[in-house]
Amino acid sequence: MNPTKALYSRLSHHAVLPDGVETHLAGVTLEIMHFEPGEVVVRRGQEASKAFVACEGWAARSISLSDGRTQIVNFMLPGDIFDLQVFTGQPADHTVRALTPVKVAALSREKVMEIFTVSSPLAAAMWWASVQEEAILREQVVRNGRRSARERVAHLLLELHERLRMIGEVDGDSFVLPVSQSHIADALGLSYVHVSRVLGYLEKSGFIERRRSRVTLLDRQALAKLCDFSTLYLTGGEGKGRLG
Amino acid sequence: MNPTKALYSRLSHHAVLPDGVETHLAGVTLEIMHFEPGEVVVRRGQEASKAFVACEGWAARSISLSDGRTQIVNFMLPGDIFDLQVFTGQPADHTVRALTPVKVAALSREKVMEIFTVSSPLAAAMWWASVQEEAILREQVVRNGRRSARERVAHLLLELHERLRMIGEVDGDSFVLPVSQSHIADALGLSYVHVSRVLGYLEKSGFIERRRSRVTLLDRQALAKLCDFSTLYLTGGEGKGRLG
DNA sequence: CGTGACATTGAACAAAGTCAAAAGTGGTGG
């Protein structure tokens, strides 16, 4: 996906962006970078010098304990903006790693400033993106803290479906889940063995279907009920948010 | 605590704030609000119209499932700035509730804009605060996702100690923990019964001491080792972060 | 004193983890 397009489609999904923004965006030159699965985009401890816009592929932000236990804090999908902390020049507290072949657009500190200067609606849109990212993070806390394994898996599937829907990467109720069960386990704070069991259960019970890495949600309603899923945190209510 | 002072001391702890900022801050009129324990500061679903600076007392941001299970997403201490999402005018995805008698300063959308306009270092400082809040949130995900009950409790105690230290509310290695074990349980994704057991264990093993609501960390080193605690996410490295 | 909220403790139970082995899956090179 074209980086301008990825960013624009993501921002415009919830924000009423005024005309001309797309042009502003197009005017910002971006440095494109590629990463293969497993490669590190941002390393914990390194001072942040760039922000990123994901264009293609999946990446994960993770934090590891010294004994090797790893928690994936969130998945990053095309259109996601991350590491806007660039302003503070602090070392990253997390590592970002490509899960599939990934294309990202890098934004230097100056570029980000330029965006903020050039277009205040755009600045607001980035603020919006950061607010949404935090909401996703909060929901992740609830998911790992208060939901059972079944609920966690169902909830994650629904979240991913919704987020992918926003960027046009779903085919009806089905989408490609290009990560191993072990990654899902690291995101949900479970063992990969248990994730396998739960996915098996969801499939046998008719909630989902799996073919290769493609997942189909056979009954979104039932799944949502199973895990008390609400899209509030993703969409910010039914309508589009105001900006500016 | 004086709201200007709370905000200033919090911001200055990690940011090199230029002279004059304190004056700018003092110039911003703030609306002070009080809440008693249990009272709601921000209700889930309500459109955000104000941001807040906590001045005195503890509050908690929480999200509940429809069957009553509750997750405290984070504790809010004096100096914390929250709900800066005010810009987007979205409904809150969470509820903020006072845990002790609380004093907060409310900032209307216009006030926040004013702060951003009046002082760009101050704007940067607020950005910094929001970056730190996100880091705390990420660590919360790791804590609930990949740490054992013992580790979670120890980790939370160390985090609170550090955060309280930054605002001058510790007495050496001891501090007041003005919340019930049931609140701690809701923050850590555990049952309150188990929190009681773990605190009992930590006390019997000589890691901590409890007297009324005061906790003393008898061996911070050992506690930190027990739960793999690092202050990186709170302090952003050893030195002060750059801003602006 | 008595009351209500909070904390502790024990026993039975359930959920998820660990360990180990077998069975797919997909990619590569002969």
Add this chain to the structure above:
DNA sequence: CCACCACTTTTGACTTTGTTCAATGTCACG
């Protein structure tokens, strides 16, 4: 095309961790 490789997924047996239920204790405060 097939054999081989590494990786991922599945499955079973067993263990561990934390929950639930219920009773008992403690403490501040009227």
